[in-house]
Amino acid sequence: MGCSKVAGSFEMIILSRLLVGICAGLSSNVVPMYLGELAPKNLRGGLGVVPQLFITIGILVAQIFGLRSLLASEEGWPILLGVTGVPAALQLLLLPFFPESPRYLLIQKKDEVAAQTALKRLRGWDDVGPEMEEIRQEDEAERAVGFVSVLKLFRMRSLRWQVISVIVLMGGQQLSGVNAIYYYADQIYLSAGVKENDVQYVTVGTGAVNVLMTVCAVFVVELLGRRFLLLLGFSVCFTACCVLTAALALQDTISWMPYVSIACIIAYVVGHALGPSPVPAVLITETFLQSSRPAAFMVGGSVHWLSNFTVGLIFPFVQVGLGAYSFVIFGVICLLTTIYTFLVVPETKAKTFIEINQIFTKMNKVSEVHREKEELEEFPPSPRGQ
Numbered sequence: 001m002g003c004s005k006v007a008g009s010f011e012m013i014i015l016s017r018l019l020v021g022i023c024a025g026l027s028s029n030v031v032p033m034y035l036g037e038l039a040p041k042n043l044r045g046g047l048g049v050v051p052q053l054f055i056t057i058g059i060l061v062a063q064i065f066g067l068r069s070l071l072a073s074e075e076g077w078p079i080l081l082g083v084t085g086v087p088a089a090l091q092l093l094l095l096p097f098f099p100e101s102p103r104y105l106l107i108q109k110k111d112e113v114a115a116q117t118a119l120k121r122l123r124g125w126d127d128v129g130p131e132m133e134e135i136r137q138e139d140e141a142e143r144a145v146g147f148v149s150v151l152k153l154f155r156m157r158s159l160r161w162q163v164i165s166v167i168v169l170m171g172g173q174q175l176s177g178v179n180a181i182y183y184y185a186d187q188i189y190l191s192a193g194v195k196e197n198d199v200q201y202v203t204v205g206t207g208a209v210n211v212l213m214t215v216c217a218v219f220v221v222e223l224l225g226r227r228f229l230l231l232l233g234f235s236v237c238f239t240a241c242c243v244l245t246a247a248l249a250l251q252d253t254i255s256w257m258p259y260v261s262i263a264c265i266i267a268y269v270v271g272h273a274l275g276p277s278p279v280p281a282v283l284i285t286e287t288f289l290q291s292s293r294p295a296a297f298m299v300g301g302s303v304h305w306l307s308n309f310t311v312g313l314i315f316p317f318v319q320v321g322l323g324a325y326s327f328v329i330f331g332v333i334c335l336l337t338t339i340y341t342f343l344v345v346p347e348t349k350a351k352t353f354i355e356i357n358q359i360f361t362k363m364n365k366v367s368e369v370h371r372e373k374e375e376l377e378e379f380p381p382s383p384r385g386q
Contacts, residue, residue: 002082013081020084025305029297036285037101037293038122040131041352045221048282053214056273058087060207067200106132107139107290137354138289148292150299158366162287163299165345169230169280170300172337174307176237177330178272180315182206185265191251192258206269213273225349226279226286227341233275234338240268241331248324276337286348286356 004012031051039047066072071080099118106115115135119128153159185206189199221229244264251257280300288296318326346359 001084002078004081005078016081023088025301028304029301032281033285033293033297034101036282037103037290038099038118040123041350042222044286045226045282045349046218048285049214049218049221049278051281052278053211053218056207056211056214056277060204060211063200063204063207067204068197102131103135103138103290106135107142134352134354137352141354141357142289142291148295150295153292153295153299156292158361158364159288159292161344161363162296162360165287165340166280166284166296166300167303168337168340169276169283169345170303171307172234172333172340173276173280174304174311175330176234176272176276176334176337177241177311177315177327178268178277179308179311180319180326180330181265181268183315184319188248188258188261188265192262206265209266210269210273213270214278217274217278220274221279221282222349225347226283227345227347229275230279230341230345231275231338233271233273233277233279234334234341236271236274237268237276238331238334238338240264240271241327241334244268245324245327245331248327283345283348286351286353287360289353289357 001013001016004010004016028051032048035047035050036044064070065080065083071077071083099121100114102115102119102122105111105118109115112132116128116132119131120126123131148156148159153163182203185203186199189202190196194202217229224232241264244261247257247260247264251261284296284300285293315326318329322328344363346356346363348356351359
């Protein structure tokens, strides 16, 4: 992308964006899964939120570099696009030194020595016996399962509510309108009297609020719990969408309504950064065991990006058709996701993967014995006489 202007080739930008998209799709699934597998249970929530923190930092850095006074100019845009390669280069240098996930080594590779070595390296001490025992218990619970494909994931009764929760939470995360809020923000700032040249700086300020609240989520997710943050975040987003709809409808008749609109945008960003943005990926890690976790992240990632794409594609037309009332749709989605979370999603903080799995076993109304039979049904019957 950085060389596209010199080469005079827009095709280079298209191809490069395709490659960056592949990288984003892979890393958005693999990074939280990797961190969740290697984190101790008392830090799993905080570490699980860290990827979202760096996503918000990346957005803020892009907003800063994208200021017209910096790189958003005719001369600077190739550099702005080329900067994408800097974090990629750092990853290529540093990732070879990272240990493999101990859970992956023991449960899927059956290499207990390598798993213990990796765990000692991660923890910094030799007494890793209790954690190794926990991983062994997960391994024993998974022996009848084998590899779980996406198709098998949808067919397993013992994973029914986990899969539904992933789809609802990842869909709710994007369909709740976070990208639409950012899309609409510039117009709201202009209507509030912010000068056109200054809108970009206000947008950077909104990005800074997003980073600050995600930092808060890192520290409070283990204190308040995942479920509470989801309920709080979606409730704040629902309220912000309702008030924003009223403010946009009345902004031409009441002089101070544009300022209420700005407050609603900030409130929405705060609410989304606390729960809906970071927590769903944490819950995918926690509600699935090792054999089904990759397939669950594949489903969650697909729902995430398809929902993101849908909002980006449809919202401009919705905005033209409904105007100020377009945020009613997002408010309804926030409300429905809040209700689902309240009724279905359990609290998972400070619990092992096995303990969380037992909670969902009861919800799915399957016993451990029946669950094992369910997995064995996936294999074809042996020929008569064998």
